[in-house]
Amino acid sequence: MVKVRLEFSGGLDLLFGNQKAVEADIPQQSGHQLTVAEAMAWARDNLLTDRPELFMKGSSVRPGVLVLLNDTDWELCGELDALVADGDRVTFISTLHGG
Amino acid sequence: MSAEDELTRLRAQNAQLQRELDRLRGSGALQQSAPDAANGAAATATPSWDGLQHGLNKEQIARYSRQIVLHSFGVQAQAKLCRGSVLIVGAGGLGSPAALYLAAAGVGRLGIVDKDSVELSNIHRQIIHREADVGVHKAVSAAQSCRALNSSIQVEVHCEGFTPANAVQLVRQYDVVVDASDNAPTRYLISDACCAVGRPLVSGAAIGTDGQLTVYCHGADGPCYRCLFPEAPAAGNCARCVDAGVLGVVPGVIGTLQALEAVKLLSGIGEPMSRRLLVIDCAAGRFHSVKLRAKSASCVSCGTSPAITAASLPSYDYAAFTGQAAANDAAPKPLQLIAREDRITPAELQQRWVAGPCCTARHWQGCVRGRASVLRYLYKLAAECPSSLPAPARLPGCRIASQPDCVVLDVRPAEQFNICHLPGALHAPFKHFDRHLDQVKGRLAAAAAAAGPATSGSSQDDPPPLYVVCRRGNDSQRAVARLRELGIRHGVDVVGGMEGWAAEVDPSFPTY
Numbered sequence: 001m002v003k004v005r006l007e008f009s010g011g012l013d014l015l016f017g018n019q020k021a022v023e024a025d026i027p028q029q030s031g032h033q034l035t036v037a038e039a040m041a042w043a044r045d046n047l048l049t050d051r052p053e054l055f056m057k058g059s060s061v062r063p064g065v066l067v068l069l070n071d072t073d074w075e076l077c078g079e080l081d082a083l084v085a086d087g088d089r090v091t092f093i094s095t096l097h098g099g
Numbered sequence: 100m101s102a103e104d105e106l107t108r109l110r111a112q113n114a115q116l117q118r119e120l121d122r123l124r125g126s127g128a129l130q131q132s133a134p135d136a137a138n139g140a141a142a143t144a145t146p147s148w149d150g151l152q153h154g155l156n157k158e159q160i161a162r163y164s165r166q167i168v169l170h171s172f173g174v175q176a177q178a179k180l181c182r183g184s185v186l187i188v189g190a191g192g193l194g195s196p197a198a199l200y201l202a203a204a205g206v207g208r209l210g211i212v213d214k215d216s217v218e219l220s221n222i223h224r225q226i227i228h229r230e231a232d233v234g235v236h237k238a239v240s241a242a243q244s245c246r247a248l249n250s251s252i253q254v255e256v257h258c259e260g261f262t263p264a265n266a267v268q269l270v271r272q273y274d275v276v277v278d279a280s281d282n283a284p285t286r287y288l289i290s291d292a293c294c295a296v297g298r299p300l301v302s303g304a305a306i307g308t309d310g311q312l313t314v315y316c317h318g319a320d321g322p323c324y325r326c327l328f329p330e331a332p333a334a335g336n337c338a339r340c341v342d343a344g345v346l347g348v349v350p351g352v353i354g355t356l357q358a359l360e361a362v363k364l365l366s367g368i369g370e371p372m373s374r375r376l377l378v379i380d381c382a383a384g385r386f387h388s389v390k391l392r393a394k395s396a397s398c399v400s401c402g403t404s405p406a407i408t409a410a411s412l413p414s415y416d417y418a419a420f421t422g423q424a425a426a427n428d429a430a431p432k433p434l435q436l437i438a439r440e441d442r443i444t445p446a447e448l449q450q451r452w453v454a455g456p457c458c459t460a461r462h463w464q465g466c467v468r469g470r471a472s473v474l475r476y477l478y479k480l481a482a483e484c485p486s487s488l489p490a491p492a493r494l495p496g497c498r499i500a501s502q503p504d505c506v507v508l509d510v511r512p513a514e515q516f517n518i519c520h521l522p523g524a525l526h527a528p529f530k531h532f533d534r535h536l537d538q539v540k541g542r543l544a545a546a547a548a549a550a551g552p553a554t555s556g557s558s559q560d561d562p563p564p565l566y567v568v569c570r571r572g573n574d575s576q577r578a579v580a581r582l583r584e585l586g587i588r589h590g591v592d593v594v595g596g597m598e599g600w601a602a603e604v605d606p607s608f609p610t611y
Contacts, residue, residue: 009378010309011343020383064332066376068389075392091389093378095328098306098345099193099281099354 192350214260
């Protein structure tokens with residue numbers, strides 16, 4: 001199990017039962033470190049309460065969602081393959097358009 | 100001519116005159132002593148004092164003294180502001196505080212772009228407009244407020260909106276661009292134009308109680324909007340203020356921060372929010388900034404060999420790319436999703452259920468018993484209500500839903516249902532429609548029972564009337580279709596929804 005804080009912002013919290021943050025214990029395959037891709041899939045399968053298409057598209061996030069690992073754009077840490085360790089934070093932010 | 104028509108006419112005339120004035124000002128045909136003298140570092144008379152070649156005059160020094168004496172800002176930074184220019188795209192919730200603060204701070208030239216007119220429902224957040232501006236073009240109204248705040252700056256009005264045709268030419272005229280727009284296609288367009296022309300872009304967005312802020316297209320490695328979001332989100336994933344709502348202060352906070360970033364970029368002080376995204380959660384009172392990627396070499400807009408350039412941008416199809424028109428707050432297009440015979444207009448509904456000018460509440464209560472009895476009711480009316488009787492107050496149909504043998508199903512979200520609904524309407528929000536199926540069935544059964552022996556025996560063939568409403572008549576059609584899939588086949592959609600009801604039947608019904 002990896003203890004991960006999952007955060008949902010920009011309206012994504014609505015897809016997760018109005019939760020903005022969840023302290024999750026995510027199981028990992030033995031011998032492998034947890035990846036962001038696995039954490040994301042776990043969130044979809046275990047936390048999502050509404051319309052999965054608003055969270056993911058295929059095996060990645062849907063267009064318009066930024067993913068951050070410990071407050072850093074996941075593109076700087078390896079995207080789907082970025083490794084998630086105990087105590088890490090994975091944040092999903094939907095881009096806003098209103099004004 | 101009614102007073103309202105007169106007001107509309109005068110407002111249009113006023114907007115027209117304002118546009119003419121702006122045109123004259125822009126062409127230099129009007130000599131504007133105040134702005135030119137104050138802004139031109141070119142005060143022609145030889146001053147009796149000397150400064151550090153900042154070019155500010157005495158008035159400007161007095162006016163901006165509190166930020167001039169600021170150690171981290173100073174007279175040179177102020178001079179850069181006074182020589183600088185900012186294009187603000189959108190005179191709405193974000194553009195309001197942005198424009199006001201930039202005008203107040205002394206930015207020499209402001210351009211304000213919008214294409215809409217002020218509505219009363221804008222003013223809770225679009226604080227640059229006044230009640231008296233309702234109906235006035237937003238760019239014109241915003242410019243008036245900026246000029247009233249600071250007559251020494253130049254304010255330029257662009258009423259035609261921000262389009263692929265004018266984007267490059269508009270952005271080119273200014274030093275910094277503020278994205279205060281409210282829709283995805285315009286956001287891509289602004290970012291592309293800034294990349295094409297090489298202008299820093301202060302981007303802000305707000306909805307509900309959430310806000311976001313960043314600076315694009317800045318410095319050697321600052322990304323653009325497309326670097327972050329190369330693929331546009333689906334149209335359905337873009338919440339709009341008109342549907343999702345927005346707490347007025349939230350765009351106020353973000354728009355104010357956008358003004359701050361524009362001031363930093365123009366004056367060269369501080370660290371612009373490039374490669375950083377500020378995320379604010381106003382409900383929780385949390386401000387949080389995160390680190391963003393650098394610009395992408397393969398970006399079609401700002402990469403090493405961009406496909407979108409100043410030359411190609413005007414023919415780029417932003418509506419196709421984002422799958423949505425740059426329509427912002429406008430009502431969604433009325434759709435025809437189900438057969439016309441499964442729909443009824445509010446006026447027809449009113450006709451069917453509140454049959455004539457002689458209808459009073461008492462008649463209604465006493466006579467109308469389901470669709471089958473309308474004819475009986477009409478006969479009774481004919482007998483009892485000779486036309487010589489004074490017409491009693493016409494029932495605006497508000498009894499429809501409270502009739503025990505008729506079901507009105509309202510599928511709007513709770514926030515909207517709570518504002519106003521037909522008395523007795525059953526609430527089944529479309530978002531979780533299926534969860535309410537049992538309630539719908541229960542209500543239909545109760546209505547069938549209430550219809551009495553005349554219809555209860557044949558309730559299978561002649562079930563109680565079921566009318567489905569939403570805000571404007573799109574979701575209600577989807578709900579009627581869904582009911583069909585679930586085995587309830589006689590639902591009828593009310594065309595135009597509660598807005599249609601307010602327009603056609605009951606003007607006292609609130610719209611929002």
